[in-house]
Amino acid sequence: MNKKCAIIGTDDRLLYLQEELSSNLEVKLFSTMVWNExxxxxxxxxxxxxxFFPIQAMMMEHPFTLPKSCEVLFIGKKFEEFESRERKVFYYLEDEQWIWDNANLTAEGFINYFYLNEKRSLYNKQFIITGYGRVGKRLAYALHHLGAKVIISVRSEHQLFEAKSYGYQIETLDNIIQKSEEQSTYLINTIPSKWLINTDASCFIKVFDLASKPGCLINNEDNIPINYVNPTSLPGMFFPQDAGYLIARSVQTQLSVLEEEK
Incomplete structure (x- = not known):
């Protein structure tokens, strides 16, 4: 008899995760983001x-209890309910292979999003990318090879000169507002913290905030600039099948490791 797997969440990627895992597990999808009675x-x-729990933390309306049968948890964002549980817990957002593969889908997803919403070519357009982690690097590579002018902006001197070594223009994060006053540049933020003053968004043609909520705006509740968008989960938006299979591969790898340890 196959072991059972419960998947919780409403993301379209989870349908393909269920499909992939069903070859070895009895899988049931619970389409909700609310932990209730x-x-x-x-x-x-x-x-x-x-x-398997969703990437974003669930709304908790009931005490967190799991059946005794539950041996392994796959968690997206960390939250307190899981910290003291005596079960194997894997944070799939920390799986390095998944992170890089998902960054590729995010970069390709952004290009789709730009074409659909801006209805303009990327060629010869100027983009400032704030942050030079996995998503920032894959975005810079993709945009550069489509003929866009790419400027990398971070506070880290190490990352600045790494970006320069790949042929990108660089600018310190403290200077990009001053350098963008003509509103001739697009800003793509990948830094998951609040650093951009709302009124400064007007310095750019548009601000694409790809960081997880709450995003980069210092005041993200009121006075949202009209040129600001926060299109999160681009892989799930444009490539749910591919993105779901990536998650499944991460889950299957961890389950295989556990079997080998027995």
């Missing part, structure tokens, strides 16, 4: 051995 009851009736 009904969900707890349904999960206890199903008695899963493996549970």
């Amino acid at each position: 009904k969900l707890v009851q349904d999960i206890h009736e199903f008695q899963p051995h493996v549970m």
Whole structure:
């Protein structure tokens, strides 16, 4: 008899995760982002051995309890309910292979998003990318090879000169507002912290904030600039099948490691 796996979440990628895992597990998808009494009851009736939780933290409306059958948890964003549980816990957002593969899909997803919403070519357009982590690097590479002018802006001197070594223009994060006053440049933010004053968004043609919520705006509740967008989960938006298979590969790899350890 196959072990059971419960997948929780509403993301389209999870349908393909379910499809891939079903070859070795009995999988059931619970389409919700709310941890409530009904969900707890349904999960206890199903008695899963493996549970997959969504990337974003769920809304908690009921005490967090899991059936005794549950042996392994796959978690997206960390939150307190999981910290003291005596089960194997894997934070799939920290899987290095998944991070890089997902960064590739994010870069390609941004290009799709730009074409659909701006209805303009990337060629010869100027983009400032703030942040030079995995997503920033893959974006810079993709945009550069499509003929865009790429400027990398970070505070880290190490990352600045790494970017320069690949042929990109560089600028310190403290100077990009001053350098962009003519509103001739697009800004793509990948830094997951609040650093951009709302009124400074007007210095750019448009601000594409790819960081997870709450994004880069210092005041992100009121006076959202009209040229600011926060298109998160681009892989799920444009490539749910590919993105779902990437998550499945990460889950399957970890489960295989656990089997080998027994």
